[in-house]
Amino acid sequence: GENVEQHPSTLSVQEGDSAVIKCTYSDSASNYFPWYKQELGKRPQLIIDIRSNVGEKKDQRIAVTLNKTAKHFSLHITETQPEDSAVYFCAAPSGTSYDKVIFGPGTSLSVIP
């Protein structure tokens, strides 16, 4: 089955700096990679995802890059703001279906004003 690892487990950045979170996965057949943001005490929310037919996707201040050969993908947040402080989870499908995903252990991001 799929195994998803995530680094770092915690990350502190100054407001305005960039933050990068990296994930690796084990199943070479995986083809869909979402990222979720979970604020304290709240539900996880999908913030961006990427499919295996592209190497990068951007949405305003967030971007995701994918390296299928190395089986890793990364979340990039530029011009960080205090409201970006949260736990971020990457995920990858278990098998070739998009339906079921396995989550990484999470990265706690703190943006210091």
Add this chain to the structure above:
Amino acid sequence: GAGVSQSPRYKVAKRGQDVALRCDPISGHVSLFWYQQALGQGPEFLTYFQNEAQLDKSGLPSDRFFAERPEGSVSTLKIQRTQQEDSAVYLCASSTPQDNYGYTFGSGTRLTVV
């Protein structure tokens, strides 16, 4: 409804008690998922449904855990003879191909077994 609704929001159970957690997905969402999230950890897969069919229950920790979705809409996760290690937040999510399979999560049920 507009989102995924879970009830109760909080549940305190005495060890050995049975509990039932409810999930009402977004109308029309075919796929429904249950995850368990322990404090400070990522969501762990429990089981999932496509319509009323339970396609995967490989994540259920023991035979004390049971899930159903009899009419392909509302789902119930039942835990029998609760134990302290069952204490966690139980998250329900639904998805649809029309939304590119991204999950919409409910607010979760925080279960505390005392």
